[in-house]
Amino acid sequence: LGHFFYRFLCGESGADVYDRVSLFLDSLFREMDNGHHDSTKNILIVSHELFIRLFLMRYFRWTVDQLNSLKVLDNCEICELIKKDGVYTLNEDKRLLTQSL
Known part of the structure; x- marks a missing residue:
């Protein structure tokens, strides 16, 4: 299955957390669209x-x-999204092990 789908005993898989992230983003976008931000x-x-x-x-x-x-x-590391011309990108120094994204 791969570690993304592996569910720890009494815990969540990455896929479970992904679903929670999706619900959070839906709620965040709804708040933004309703003018609450x-x-x-x-x-x-x-x-x-x-x-x-x-x-x-x-x-x-x-x-x-x-x-x-x-x-x-790392613990307590800051991950910053930068908005330029209406598009968000991941701060370059936090990028990737490979630059495939």
Whole structure:
């Protein structure tokens, strides 16, 4: 199955967390679309490493292989999305083990 789909005993698989990320993003986009967020303001998301990596996977529509090429984030590491010309990109120094994305 691969480690993305492996569910730990009494825990979640990466696929389970991906589903939670999707629900979170749907809620976030809904709040933004309803005018409950000033588009000139930043949004801070604080979470654990797997959630952040899967957030990036979901947001950028990466494959599992692309997710696996992302470097593992350190504890308390900041992962910044930069908006330029209306498009968000991942801060270059946080990129990947390979530059395939």
